[in-house]
Amino acid sequence: MRRLLAILLENEAGALSRVIGLFAQRNYNIETLSVAPTEDPTLSRLTLSTEGDENRIEQITKHLNRLIEVVKVVDLTDGDHIERELMMIKVRATGETRDEVKRASEIFRGQIIDVARDAYTIQLTGTSDKLDAFIRAMDEADILEVVRSGVSGVGRGEKILSL
Amino acid sequence: MSERLSGGEMLIRALQDEGVEHVFGYPGGAVLHIYDAIFKQQRIEHILVRHEQAATHMADGYARSTGKPGVVLVTSGPGATNAVTGIATAYMDSTPIVVISGQVPNEVIGTDAFQETDMVGVSRPVVKHSYLVRDASELPQVVKEAFYIARSGRPGPVVIDVPKDTTDPNMLFDYEYPASVSLRSYAPATRGHSGQVKKAVNALLGAKRPVIYTGGGVIQGDAAAPLTQLARRLGFPVTNTLMGLGGFPGDDDQFLGMLGMHGTFEANMAMHHADLIFAVGARFDDRVTNNPGKFAPDAKIVHLDIDPASISKIINADIPIVGPAAVVLAEIDAVVERRLEADPDRLDRDALAAWWTRIREWRDAHGLDHDQRHRCGLNGTLLPQQVVQAVYRATEGQAFVTSDVGQHQMFAAQYYKFDAPRRWINSGGLGTMGFGLPAAMGVQFAHPAAAVACITGEGSFMMNMQELSTCMQYALPIKIINLNNQALGMVKQWQDMQYGGRHSHSTYRDALPDFKALTESFGHVAYRIDTLAELDDVMADVFGPKHTDDLVFVDAHIDPEEHVYPMAVKGGAMNDMVLERVDGRDDIREDL
Ligand SMILES: Cc1ncc(C[n+]2csc(CCOP(=O)(O)OP(=O)(O)O)c2C)c(N)n1
Ligand SMILES: [Mg+2]
Numbered sequence: 001m002r003r004l005l006a007i008l009l010e011n012e013a014g015a016l017s018r019v020i021g022l023f024a025q026r027n028y029n030i031e032t033l034s035v036a037p038t039e040d041p042t043l044s045r046l047t048l049s050t051e052g053d054e055n056r057i058e059q060i061t062k063h064l065n066r067l068i069e070v071v072k073v074v075d076l077t078d079g080d081h082i083e084r085e086l087m088m089i090k091v092r093a094t095g096e097t098r099d100e101v102k103r104a105s106e107i108f109r110g111q112i113i114d115v116a117r118d119a120y121t122i123q124l125t126g127t128s129d130k131l132d133a134f135i136r137a138m139d140e141a142d143i144l145e146v147v148r149s150g151v152s153g154v155g156r157g158e159k160i161l162s163l
Numbered sequence: 164m165s166e167r168l169s170g171g172e173m174l175i176r177a178l179q180d181e182g183v184e185h186v187f188g189y190p191g192g193a194v195l196h197i198y199d200a201i202f203k204q205q206r207i208e209h210i211l212v213r214h215e216q217a218a219t220h221m222a223d224g225y226a227r228s229t230g231k232p233g234v235v236l237v238t239s240g241p242g243a244t245n246a247v248t249g250i251a252t253a254y255m256d257s258t259p260i261v262v263i264s265g266q267v268p269n270e271v272i273g274t275d276a277f278q279e280t281d282m283v284g285v286s287r288p289v290v291k292h293s294y295l296v297r298d299a300s301e302l303p304q305v306v307k308e309a310f311y312i313a314r315s316g317r318p319g320p321v322v323i324d325v326p327k328d329t330t331d332p333n334m335l336f337d338y339e340y341p342a343s344v345s346l347r348s349y350a351p352a353t354r355g356h357s358g359q360v361k362k363a364v365n366a367l368l369g370a371k372r373p374v375i376y377t378g379g380g381v382i383q384g385d386a387a388a389p390l391t392q393l394a395r396r397l398g399f400p401v402t403n404t405l406m407g408l409g410g411f412p413g414d415d416d417q418f419l420g421m422l423g424m425h426g427t428f429e430a431n432m433a434m435h436h437a438d439l440i441f442a443v444g445a446r447f448d449d450r451v452t453n454n455p456g457k458f459a460p461d462a463k464i465v466h467l468d469i470d471p472a473s474i475s476k477i478i479n480a481d482i483p484i485v486g487p488a489a490v491v492l493a494e495i496d497a498v499v500e501r502r503l504e505a506d507p508d509r510l511d512r513d514a515l516a517a518w519w520t521r522i523r524e525w526r527d528a529h530g531l532d533h534d535q536r537h538r539c540g541l542n543g544t545l546l547p548q549q550v551v552q553a554v555y556r557a558t559e560g561q562a563f564v565t566s567d568v569g570q571h572q573m574f575a576a577q578y579y580k581f582d583a584p585r586r587w588i589n590s591g592g593l594g595t596m597g598f599g600l601p602a603a604m605g606v607q608f609a610h611p612a613a614a615v616a617c618i619t620g621e622g623s624f625m626m627n628m629q630e631l632s633t634c635m636q637y638a639l640p641i642k643i644i645n646l647n648n649q650a651l652g653m654v655k656q657w658q659d660m661q662y663g664g665r666h667s668h669s670t671y672r673d674a675l676p677d678f679k680a681l682t683e684s685f686g687h688v689a690y691r692i693d694t695l696a697e698l699d700d701v702m703a704d705v706f707g708p709k710h711t712d713d714l715v716f717v718d719a720h721i722d723p724e725e726h727v728y729p730m731a732v733k734g735g736a737m738n739d740m741v742l743e744r745v746d747g748r749d750d751i752r753e754d755l
Contacts, residue, residue: 010348013295014283014295025288055475058475059472059476062471065471066472068292068348068349069348070348071347071348163347
């Protein structure tokens, strides 16, 4: 089962390496990871997606909580939540494919953020599934570079993750 | 008004303010400012070790025997990496030590400077927490937090990596030691959930075949007294893990002995057939459960631990309780007392009596033999069990006993009956050979007048024997009992049982030193014994008034063929045990 964890972490040197080290050390898998400071500059927020059954996720959560610098851990997939990922994809766009790429980008509500003679760079936001679908819609041979941010997530409604 | 101190002075002053009396250390370039600050004061005694690994085990032995954090000071690079084995040892057994490592100056960190190692990185998987000091002004706060974290909740080692520039004697700071510490991200449980406590009581009172199974958490959590009180009130059998020995009196009739891989027949049988297992401060380690899929099929599990991550990690807990063992056990005991006062028949006393009958049958059939003087080893040699029993008699069961790793460790655990906590000190989790002697030294520093014995094997002893020199310098009257089987006995036993007796690199081919001459060369007293006839007399001398102030080394030449039994059968349930020597079986547990 895919799980999305939101983690509040002290924004201190070395704190992130403890989180990553824990996953390596205990043989847990990190699929995506995104991290940045929050509105409170002493805190960082991580969104981490991983695979595992209920027991495994419980163990991961408990071990994360054992780290002194981890302030809070929430499994977003436990409740209603929103998740988004950002992708920048550079595709070959020459001759007739130039129009095709542009149309596909519009259908996926992407934005062309850089134009070169033979290439477009398109920015796309959405669920990971949507970004995957866009990649599938492109001709594999035309894809030059894919940059994805990893998933970020937030709970729906008025519930917030704070201290 | 606060004082003006340098970083090095602040570090030492903070240790003083923390109540530290001993620091186990070894100097080097990165810590010279700190050593100068040590030179200029009297309150802390610095003990100069001969190897940094030994310093960490000394601090660990000190901590295990007192409950107070042990303190280590080492230099950067090789000093720090030498300490890692001891840090990992403390981590696996959850003992509080604070390790201060020197580091190259902040401005050259990352340049592969002379004696630079990323100590925070190297030690990360084996610490409870660690600090890299970026600025001298942080030092008092960091020390305060480090001690608090090391000893609270589930204790563990904390590393403070101190770059040399932060201890510069020419830079002065206002020193003030923080009165208290609060960390928003760290708040260990201080009591149990009352709903869970009630559920646990109901489960206990309803049990027909209960076992109380306790581990190192009862020792570390100072919970032996409330555990004993509750167990006696309920009349339930108690078994201890290797780390938990002394949590319940070892000579009590309610005590089943140690459980697990080399546990007693009755302890393992009782676990397997139990309908209720009350686990306290124990973590269902693989050395206990054997195959988790076959573990105690009929048992409901009540699991009390300070660390939520230990609960349902290996074996699912039906009733989990997170909290400090001492507090929660007292809570449970109070509720049990009230319930039994209201209704003495709340316990199924007939079922319990029948359960005890079965347990006594197991004990009578295959229990440990606590006086083996009638036995005789190969060619009339001594048996290791006889030596441990003689130590037990000579010390009247009141010594601190440290051990190393191997057969001798198991014999010590099986045959020295510990009746108080913090007396049995061994590396259970990491299984670190070389732990015993330095740990005994740490214990002796903490308890100068106490009898401290190190029951070791010649293989383990040689891993840290350089500390005999430290023992001479500080006049430590430790008694070292070397169960000399001229082999890496535990390895050899596995080779006998699973590898057709092919002793691949488990013997030394007559290359052992004369241990008596060796220890005498360090200025200590030494005996060699070979026969049962001399055993009790020698032990009476060793632990008697004659050698109160001496370090005595007893080189006990024992039967090299003796194996440790019972032994769990690989992949089996807890009731699958080999009880006597059968060479060449290949279904014994395979992972050493
Ligand atoms: C540092 C270290 N290396 C290797 C081992 C693996 N090991 C476990 S027991 C043992 C043999 C110990 O020999 P000795 O100390 O003589 O004890 P004996 O089993 O003979 O009583 C070894 C090599 C270990 N536990 N620790
Ligand atoms: Mg040996």
